[in-house]
Amino acid sequence: MDLRHLRHFVAVAEELHFSRAAARLGIGQPPLSQSIQALEAELGARLFERTKRRVELTEPGQLLLGEAREILARAERAAVLTRRAAKGEVGELRVGFTAAAPFLPMVPRIIDAYRRAHPDVHLTLVELPSKQQLTALADRRLDVGFIREPRFVPEPDSFRFHDVVREPLLAVMRADHPLAGRDVVPLAALRDEPFVFYPADFGTSTHEQVFALCAAAGFRPNVTQDAREAFTIIGLIAAGLGVSILPGQLRQVALEGVVYRPLDTPDAVTTLQLAQRSNESSPLVKKFTGLVERIVPFVPPLTGA
Known part of the structure; x- marks a missing residue:
């Protein structure tokens, strides 16, 4: 008809x-x-x-x-x-994020700005480790993702990355630890310390970054206790199970008896990025990435790292 x-x-x-x-x-x-x-x-x-x-x-x-x-x-x-x-004004956008990403003020700011600009787009937020997000992007189970900058990317031409926030990696320990009294902790001083850290197979880019950082200092972290969540790691440190190295924004987890100290190397830096497929044609994704690039056009080097 x-x-x-x-x-x-x-x-x-x-x-x-x-x-x-x-x-x-x-x-x-x-x-x-x-x-x-x-x-x-x-x-x-x-x-x-x-x-x-x-x-x-x-x-x-x-x-x-x-x-x-x-x-x-x-x-x-x-x-x-x-x-x-x-035009990218309606539909569903699936956004991945790491467990600690919402602690960075920039990430909630971006999500809030997008929701206000596009109220008819349904945002589905999915918490996943960085490497699992890349797999989900490749499989088209995610549209974009906030990830820690990966050291190794399978098929790097398949992805596009935009820096969002750069922050220090910090030593985390109990307040009564012998190194806690220092303003800056020598990375090499952690050589013989028991570590509480992510398991290697969990898929966090932080694991790769910290192991590479320690390798450059001549040692491999002695991980005596695995934990999959940063908050669990910090809690186990408070219980006296060891030390760790974690992204700086986790200082906001102000657990009694736990302190955060900068490391003595300028390489102790981690970057949160927005990842997307390099061949992306979705108007929804283009609107989201365009907004991120307007809010964060450039991330300067971290001073004092």
């Missing part, structure tokens, strides 16, 4: 006058009459009773009027939604 015919029918049914309906539609009366005749032929029903003095809806015409209005309204809604989807 041609939507144009339905529009013509509704105009005549509401005006009950072919000349006025034609003027309302901006077409001539003969094409309007032909359109109504074509619709009646298609439906096998007479829709109007016509005399020289008046036009009236038949019973089938009255039934069709309500349906036609609903069909036209739904078609208009579909057209509007399609146009808005093409």
Whole structure:
């Protein structure tokens, strides 16, 4: 059924006058009459009773009027939604983030700004370690992700990264630890310390970064206790199970008896990035990444690291 015919029918049914309906539609009366005749032929029903003095809806015409209005309204809604989807204004955006990312003020700021700018887009937020996010991006289970800068990226040409926040990696220990009294902790001084840290197979980029940092200082962290969550790591440090090296924003976890100290190497730096597929064509993703690039056009080197 041609939507144009339905529009013509509704105009005549509401005006009950072919000349006025034609003027309302901006077409001539003969094409309007032909359109109504074509619709009646298609439906096998007479829709109007016509005399020289008046036009009236038949019973089938009255039934069709309500349906036609609903069909036209739904078609208009579909057209509007399609146009808005093409502009990245509606739909669903799946955003990955690491467990600690919301502790960085920039990440909530970005999410809030996007929600305000695009209130009709449904944001699905998915917490995953960085390496698992890259896998989910490749499998199209995520659209974008806030990840820790990875040291090794499988098929690096498949992804595009934008720096969001740069921060120090800090030594974390009990307040009564012998090194806690120092303003700056020598990385090499952690050589023989028991570490509480992420398991290697959990998929955190922080694991790769810290092990590379320690390797450059001539040792491998002696991980005596695994934990998958940063908050668990900090809690176990408070319980006296060891030390760790974690991103600086976790200083906000102000657990009694735990202190955070800078390390003595300028390489003790970690960067949160926004990751996306390099061949991305989604208007939703383009709107989100465009907003991030406007809010954070450039991340300067970390001073004092």
